[in-house]
Amino acid sequence: MENQSYEVKMNGSGIHEKNALIGAVKSIVCLAKQKSCRQRWNIRPSEMSINTLNPIRAIVDGMKLTPNPEKPMIALSIGDPTVFGNLPTDDKVLQAMKDAIDSQKYNGYAPSVGYQKSREVVANFYSCPEAPLEAEDVLLTSGCSQAIDLAITVLCNPGDNILVPCPGFSLYKTLAVSLGIQVKLYNLLPEKSWEIDLQHMESLIDDRTTCLIVNNPSNPCGSVYSKEHLQNILSGEPCSFTPLATCVLYLHDQVFPGCTYQSTASLASDVPILACGGLAKRWLVPGWRLGWILIHDKNQIFGKEIRQGLVKLSQRILGACTIVQGAIESILNNTPQEFYHRTIRFLESNSEICFSELSTVPGLTPVMPSGAMYLMVGIEMEHFPEFQNDVQFTERLVTEQSVFCLPATAFEYPNYFRIVVTVPEEMMVEACTRIREFCQCHYRTCSRDSNELDQ
Numbered sequence: 001m002e003n004q005s006y007e008v009k010m011n012g013s014g015i016h017e018k019n020a021l022i023g024a025v026k027s028i029v030c031l032a033k034q035k036s037c038r039q040r041w042n043i044r045p046s047e048m049s050i051n052t053l054n055p056i057r058a059i060v061d062g063m064k065l066t067p068n069p070e071k072p073m074i075a076l077s078i079g080d081p082t083v084f085g086n087l088p089t090d091d092k093v094l095q096a097m098k099d100a101i102d103s104q105k106y107n108g109y110a111p112s113v114g115y116q117k118s119r120e121v122v123a124n125f126y127s128c129p130e131a132p133l134e135a136e137d138v139l140l141t142s143g144c145s146q147a148i149d150l151a152i153t154v155l156c157n158p159g160d161n162i163l164v165p166c167p168g169f170s171l172y173k174t175l176a177v178s179l180g181i182q183v184k185l186y187n188l189l190p191e192k193s194w195e196i197d198l199q200h201m202e203s204l205i206d207d208r209t210t211c212l213i214v215n216n217p218s219n220p221c222g223s224v225y226s227k228e229h230l231q232n233i234l235s236g237e238p239c240s241f242t243p244l245a246t247c248v249l250y251l252h253d254q255v256f257p258g259c260t261y262q263s264t265a266s267l268a269s270d271v272p273i274l275a276c277g278g279l280a281k282r283w284l285v286p287g288w289r290l291g292w293i294l295i296h297d298k299n300q301i302f303g304k305e306i307r308q309g310l311v312k313l314s315q316r317i318l319g320a321c322t323i324v325q326g327a328i329e330s331i332l333n334n335t336p337q338e339f340y341h342r343t344i345r346f347l348e349s350n351s352e353i354c355f356s357e358l359s360t361v362p363g364l365t366p367v368m369p370s371g372a373m374y375l376m377v378g379i380e381m382e383h384f385p386e387f388q389n390d391v392q393f394t395e396r397l398v399t400e401q402s403v404f405c406l407p408a409t410a411f412e413y414p415n416y417f418r419i420v421v422t423v424p425e426e427m428m429v430e431a432c433t434r435i436r437e438f439c440q441c442h443y444r445t446c447s448r449d450s451n452e453l454d455q
Contacts, residue, residue: 052178055170056410063395071402074423074431079219081284081373081422087346089284090339093331097288100326110322112314114140114292118325122292125332126275130266137295139310140320144278144291149175151274151293154309155211156181162211163204165196167376167413169219184209185412190367190378194223198232214264217254220411220418221376222351222369224255227262234264234271254282255371256348265296272297279324281373283331284343290324347373350421350428357432363443364435375419376408384442390415400441401434 060077067073081087100106113119116135123133141147148171156162158180164172166185173183186201188194196214214233217224225233255261265273278291295307351369358366358377365378379393387393390407394417398404408416421428 096327096330106326147276167411217371224370
């Protein structure tokens with residue numbers, strides 16, 4: 001280090017020297033205080049982050065999943081239809097994206113609610129005489145998840161409550177609880193193909209109930225509601241409850257042949273509806289993250305405030321992917337019907353295979369779906385005394401048979417598990433064979449059953 005000389009000019013009284021000394025002492029004190037402050041820092045996460053919990057992740061992350069090394073893993077738990085590569089989207093959909101990229105028209109920011117032209121396309125695609133839509137009735141979002149987020153957030157304040165199906169998609173609770181909104185679970189009836197228990201739903205409604213969520217077709221149940229059941233939900237019949245002023249739907253239009261998908265909005269005469277959907281499942285591109293909210297409000301019950309609220313909330317982020325917005329017109333208008341039919345036929349076939357195979361397995365009660373890509377299976381836990389619950393059952397199924405089904409405790413519906421039916425057919429058959437072997441190994445006859453046989 002080079003030697004450096006410093007000159008301190010002093011007057012006869014030594015004031016400059018004294019002031020310099022005081023300044024140095026103050027600097028040392030300040031540094032000490034800063035160091036002390038740093039040591040005392042206590043940075044806390046926000047209440048919203050603390051209250052945010054994904055039930056599926058909480059349960060799966062806590063499971064001990066060690067597959068049998070002698071058997072290849074078959075994951076029936078993943079709700080992503082692209083995982084196994086057997087369900088590609090249509091070539092027309094891919095070409096639409098390529099054309100949008102090559103045009104270089106969609107590289108910039110779009111309005112937070114989406115391009116006007118793209119909103120018009122979605123409105124025209126879903127509009128019907130009973131429930132007409134215009135561009136102003138459509139908000140484009142970053143996937144259906146953001147659509148659900150906006151719908152709940154615009155309708156509810158902290159301390160309000162919403163009615164959510166049980167079993168139901170866990171995201172509703174994740175979003176609501178993080179915002180200080182109470183979630184009330186209304187029962188679905190497996191013996192009635194997962195119809196809503198309207199009497200139970202009625203018992204949950206109070207003066208702070210702001211929103212009813214109806215999931216049709218259902219995740220995780222695969223149920224599709226009849227026109228009559230939807231009318232009962234909207235009218236409050238056969239119970240006596242007053243229909244709620246708001247209704248949020250999550251739809252993906254995948255219905256098996258023989259069943260009819262009935263738009264709830266087309267049946268609603270006075271109930272305002274926010275219908276949430278997206279490209280993910282029907283077009284088999286969940287990673288493209290384009291969803292939408294359709295505002296059905298024939299009697300202007302929402303008024304301007306709810307619409308303006310949705311616009312303001314959409315401005316928290318800069319909306320859906322612009323390239324997908326640029327491709328949406330071609331995707332909706334040019335995707336061949338055969339693509340939809342082929343996808344539905346595959347999902348129905350796999351569902352029938354799974355239902356048929358597991359229906360004959362002692363201790364299991366599958367419920368045949370009518371749409372979507374999910375099937376729920378009940379576990380008669382009294383016949384499997386080794387396991388306390390569905391989590392332990394599915395955990396051991398992985399350990400012994402390398403088959404992973406999602407325990408329905410993740411949907412707050414214990415003693416069931418959910419199967420995603422998008423795997424290749426040969427894997428579905430193999431998975432059902434392994435589930436059968438597992439149940440045969442662990443099934444035990446109850447003492448009650450033995451007594452009945454003796455009689």
